[in-house]
Amino acid sequence: MLYRNYNARHWGLLAGTVLMLGSGPAMAQQIGEAGTGDGSVLVIGTRETPVLDTPNATASRLGLTPFEAPASIATIDGDTIRARGDQSIVEAQSRAPGIASVANPGNGGTALSARGFSGQGSVLQLIDGVRLFPAAGTITFPTDPWMVERIDILSGPASVLYGQGALGGAVNVVMRKPSARTQGQAEIGYGAQDSFRAAAGIGGPVGHTLSYRVDASYRRSDGYVDRGDSNSVALSGTLVWKPTPTLAVTIRGDHGDQRPITYFGTPLIDGRLELAVRERNYNVADARMRFRDDRASVQVDWTPSAAVSVSNIAYYLTSDRFWRNLESYCWVGSTGACADGSPGRPGTIRRSSNYGIRHDQTQWGDQASVTLRTPLAPGIANAFVIGADANLVRFTHENDFGSVAQEDGVDPFAFDPSRFLDTQGIAPRYRTRTAALAVFAEDRVTLGPKWSVVGGFRYEENQVRRWAIAYPGGVRSDRFAFEKAFRNATWRAGIVYRPLPTLSLYGQYATGVDPLGTLTTVSTGQVAFSNARGNQVEAGAKLSFLGGRGMATLAAYRIVKTGLLAQRTLSSPVEQVGQRSAQGVEAAVSVDLPQGFGIEANGTLLDARFDDFRSGGADYSGRTPPDVPEALGNIWLRWDATRRVQARAGLRYVGRRFSDNGNAFRIPGYATVDGTLSYALSPHMAVDLRVYNLFDKAYAVTAYGDQQWILGRPRSLDVALRAAF
Template sequence: MFFRTARLCAQTSLIALITASTTGSALAQSAETGNTIALDTVDVTTQPLGAGLNLLVPSPTASRLDLTPLETPASVQIIPGDLARERGQYSVIDAVTQDAAGFSTNAAPGNGGTSLSTRGFSGHGSVMQLYDGTRLYVGAGTVTFPFDTWSAERIEVLRGPASVLYGDGAIGGVVNVVPRKPDPFKSHGEAFLALDSLMTGRFGIDATGPINDRVSYRLDIAGKTSEGWVDRGDNSNLAVSAAVRVQATDNLVLSLSNDYGLQNPQQYFGTPLINGQISRLNKTQNYNVLNAVDRYEDNWTQFKAEWTPTDQLTVRSTFYYLTSNRHWRNAEAYAFQPATGLVARSDYLEILHDQTQAGNRTDATYESQIFGMANQLVVGFDVNRINFTHTNNSPYGGTSTVPLVGFDPGYFLSPVATVPKYHSDTTQYSIFAEDRLVLNEQWSIVGGLRSENPTITRTNLVTGVQEFEKSYSALTGRIGVVFTPITDLAFYASYTSGIDPVSGLITLASANTKFDLTTAEQYEAGVKQSFWGGRGEWTLAVYDITKYDLLARSSASSTVTEQIGQQSSRGIEGTFSLAFHENWRLTANGAVLDAKYDNFITTGGINATGNTPVGVPEQVANVWLTWMFAPSWKTWAGLQYVGATWANEANTYRRPEYYVVNAGIEWSPTKASTVALKVFNLFDETYAVTGSSTNTQWVLGQPLTAELSASVRF
């Protein structure tokens, strides 16, 4: 009963936080007990700012036991969806990189615009992204859903290896977007409109409520259309989420949801450098072809059941069917030629991904006493079947030259036809267990194990021949201890192991089938505290991660690739949030790390030992200050800092550090309406988000943009 009471209190706090934008009284119901709880009346025009209470909110991302971050021996952070939307963080990537400690972006069209870096590791093979706890397996280094924050209740991040929870591909960390759920008690909703100086129009609609005393629904629709910030930069997206919740019996809850996303991003692959620098002459030029295509279509259908036959036992099961269809047709590489003053274009690539994934995740949680000590145990399994077809025009070719400015972009040219090249079928199953034993009021131990077992079969669609069938088996684990000397202050230490494939699992190449999974281990220690009645909180963590068995060569002259490389990262991360003087809130986070290749001669013969890994900034920080300066007025400003990053393994090309300032002011003329002016990149900083390994082109970030928005709650 101790755990149930603690969770109930934390859930009540979260509900109060989420409903802070509504008026009147609200009712909340505990999923475990069915008890109804009356929450206090909230007035958006006078409600003091809060710190967020993130440390006291259960986080299913970091533990299947629904522990709070304070109870978890790991670095966990929760970003409320309301806060992300208030700040104009319309994309998940913006919310994570501007609010979560230690995260930065490597977003580019080739990875779906969603690649992240944390704790010295980058890319979708090392930083996993989930939607409502479910992962879509990474196809050719690309993930394209989730992308929009409109339907997000919160975004949870877990830093450090998470293979014990989610399998391969999470050595750096995990980002989980938790969507808003149907409200079974009260009908309400919101409508949102915005227009900015880039002629970006946005809209959002949210509606939820009970259909009858047992059935409730939620519908979220968000979309945008924009001219972009480069020539021919037109882009658009649409996200539609629908869910139905059924209280079938007093102890059985069923839910069915479908989430659809369609994206047509800017067909912009970067700006060529002139003498190693960005020039005002061409920084808004788009060197892609006229008939370029970037299109991502994703659909996620999930059916969930939660059964609580007794106060001690809860069984959860999720069935899902996920699809992703992607299409690229672009000239992707550009290099300025000083001798001619022209820009050489190459890498005329056309690629299509057709991917489906069907699976089930089931677990059971049991609460008991062991020699008088409270114990929580969860055991479960997940199974997946992934089908992936890769269509392309390899070997990629096509070249052209155009003037630096004032050119005819021309059309896509390729000497090779675009045809289906290979298909893979991946079958995965795992069994897992996690346990928390409370030794006394101050000490607890949390541990977990997972056995991961995927099998990949790949067929060459040109020849019709099966290339290989490869099976893996790995055991990962986590063990940690938490010490709570006083209420809401916790010290912790943990050891975690993880696994990654040497390349993408479902797109494994024949040449890599002779290699095993890479392995990693992390040692972490830290402290967390919620203080001043929940108005303040802070965390501090130190860690040491080492990744083994990377593909490398024994010497620069060797032509043999072996699994002998090693990479490591050591660092410190901190977060701080404080609501003070009733109308001020300060939040800050930062990370400093030392990431390096310990033993790494690349497969191309470059000795990168001692160098910093590609795309990894060794310092990142964010600071936000919010001021409610009048009963109906609020203003805020945020500073994002990202340190310099190396573009190649030899560490000869470096992208500079950058600072970006965002700000806004918000007026609530009534309790149910809000008007806001937001300014992104206030000082019009020109900065590179990512770039080519040869340092010939950079993908630039969004320039100075002003946006006016209005929302109405009903």
């Protein structure tokens, strides 16, 4: 059933709210003058994406505009994310050029793929320009798109700006901040799978020197598989104090508490997706996942003169993650074995891998920089920034890996999910302490109105200490295992030529580094090796046309990553000699057309491959690395039918991928269509009707193992009431 478990009480509450609010003040004569700061709820005839000459701090610490930066930078603003109805931050991020979701429960549902590289070790995640450190490949913050002001996507190596783990790119989530005028927003919605959400926020000035912003969001759903319930709460608050025009102090706190769906995927039957088991959840009945994150930051920005600016941000983040699931499922065919050789009773789903895991992580950090802007000669100027970045991460990993293995075979269609088997108990097994120190610099020289040269450098030292935790005689004992220091220097250089104020041509060479696994969880098998290294050559163009109503970008690139761990034969030692590469083209266009029409589109074609990689005696050279779609595309159409009615339709295309190094297990490509119809009850209130996956495409977002697909949401209908004041 596509629309099951609807709750009449929720529908009644929503209908009553619409009627009550819709019977308020009479509609103004002019509806939808959005973008003017008057709190209008529909954006009519106004560009939804920032223009190319808007300063952006993600692509450069000098705050260059996309026109001025020799790199690919895309931005999705928060209002557009919410108007499209994206349910999660990763869903919004994967609308950007070249970005695909590879989210699964093991990585916290947040991992991405970019430019031929995937996972938390190659696509870096940031909050307000501050990097997050994944633990065992897992990040669970931020939690809700309601809190987002915009998302910036910097494609290609970003290590020179943010450190290791960014060879494919960096994605920066910029959180909402106080506005110059008091403004508030609220939303309540209900829909398929008994999903319900409510969110509200308000912010503005308090006197002449103080401003604030507070937001809260709640979401719940029964899910699209059996026992697929989930819920989350997100809270945030910001205070900005500006005692003088040159000094600003920003204090921010965020809280997220997620209980995501305990669904680890649908097993294939005879190598195919069987629609009859589309709603089955093969996890145990008492499965659990919970992610709790708390973050606090204090930022000081001081601009004593037009030539000098100083910035410092100190931050603190705690993450508590908990799993208890039966995670692996496979179809036992007529041979009496799964595709991986695991034995079982023919005609059943073999369930295994009972894992109980807890992550306790704390991150402290401080980032400081000084920017100097100096005229050198008529038409020639220099901008230079230098700074330092320090982080300390403490991590404790707990598990129950000593428990008796839980394995059974169940009927694919009807079975008792049973309960989780834990004979050992979840307890600390190892802990790490990671100290990351870096110095960085960036410089831009403008040579007249058309030419500029941009360069950057970063030196980083990451020291990881690991302790193994044992319980001899039932008494905990922490034994020092090893200490490893990773030292890396990265740099980039680029040139920008602007033959016209509306056209920018650029070229760039950049280097980067990726950890072999996760920096904070370096294992004994990785301690003898260094980080993998990479470099990129990129060239591109950026164009603004139709008087700023249209934008287009084009980029071509090649990235090479060396230092993969390889084993030439089964008896050979592991060596750091492997290489992989990706080369491709990305394009994007956005234009506001006459008669209220607008279009945004982007597409990516790439060729990703292992150039030289052997493991366990198998040669994977020439194969496509796992979790990398080589074709991506997004199209969004907008029609402002009247000043009260707005329609949106979006197409997402993700090409075929593989889940293994040898490309024996293929995940088909897919295309889905989403749509929204909005009607303004008043200038400050609108009703949205949203449909997701209009044609009910059964597709895999990603894989959890070679024969286990995590399926996307089926066709779903939601209705929401939005208000702005």
